[in-house]
Amino acid sequence: MDKKTKIEILKNILAIESVNDNETAVADYIASLFTNYQNVSIEKVAYASNRDNLVITIGNSGPILGYSGHMDVVAPGNLADWSTPPFEPTIIDSRIFGRGATDMKGGLSALVVALLELLEKKAELPGQIRLLATVGEETGEYGAAQLTKLGYADNLAGLLIAEPTDNMQRIVYTARGVIDYKVTSKGKSAHSARPQYGINAIDNLIEFYKLAKIRLATFTATDEVLGGVTHNITVINGGEQVNNIPSYAELLGNIRTIPQYPNKLFYAELEKIITELNKKTGFNLAITYSFPEEAIPGSPDSPVIQIAKEVHSKYWEQPAAITGSLGANDGAEFLQAKGSFNSIVIGPGSNTSHQSNEYMDIDSYLKAIDFYQDFALTFLSKQSAK
Known part of the structure; x- marks a missing residue:
């Protein structure tokens, strides 16, 4: 997939006004990108009217790596504080501006494109990747709670959530x-x-x-x-x-x-x-x-952290900080699923979450796509070798 198409997908997702609602429009758009591929399972899971979670699984068998991002965004606030319209994504000086660019449609879009590229390349997956795109994270993680109760996160081998972590410079393993x-x-x-x-x-x-x-x-x-x-x-x-x-x-x-x-x-x-x-x-x-x-305990020495560090070093000279998050995320719900697995949070995006003129660096987004593909292949290979 060329750079222009990757950015176009991001802009299309950012343009959808899903302020604590209307996630179905996001889910429908993402689902439409996968319809022409084989070995893909696409499921919409209704939470409420106009609010559908989306579950996309690629691969046929073997260990399942969970990838997750939420489709809702917070309200843009006072429009006069924005230099560009919040739902008309605009690129200025290699940054894309718009509500959700950082939190977290940037990370969600990178996951989506990563899966699409793996399908385009007809990559031999040593397992499966399951994208869990959720509703209502900003107001209570209830989409993740619903998917967990329905069993979509049961027995995952690991879980990666693409919330922003200083342009992929932090890997978060524990959270309040x-x-x-x-x-x-x-x-x-x-x-x-x-x-x-x-x-x-x-x-x-x-x-x-x-x-x-x-x-x-x-x-x-x-x-x-x-x-x-x-x-x-x-x-x-x-x-x-x-x-x-x-x-x-x-x-x-x-x-x-x-x-x-x-x-x-x-x-x-x-x-x-x-x-x-x-x-x-x-x-x-x-x-x-x-x-x-509940708080997420996690371990800085878990295999998922070690693999993330290994893959990260291929794309960034500066090692990622292994740290925690003061805010909650969907992982708190998914970790209540059956089985035992660890979750990490690593995603593109700046420190402008919930602010006016929210933005993400385009370079961070493009590198995240490569990282997510590489991480999936490396993680699943090691899981399959066990």
């Missing part, structure tokens, strides 16, 4: 987990001149706030790569008007976990606080969670 939670407080409205006739939902919510900040601060262990646990209250809403005792209030909290602490420990502590406060007169608190993810 995440717990997003919501606490609601129900009270009783009354005139603010006669507060004794009401129950202040905001006051009760503040009691939870104070206890949660104190109790979760006792999780003091640190990971040598990921650091410690972080806990932040990020949204608070409540009240109806200034002269009313508020009858309802809510807050959203975000916890970033490390492998030393399973998520269940945080659930237990938060729910203990809720139970304690609800025993007091006038308290009516409840807590819910949004798509929590």
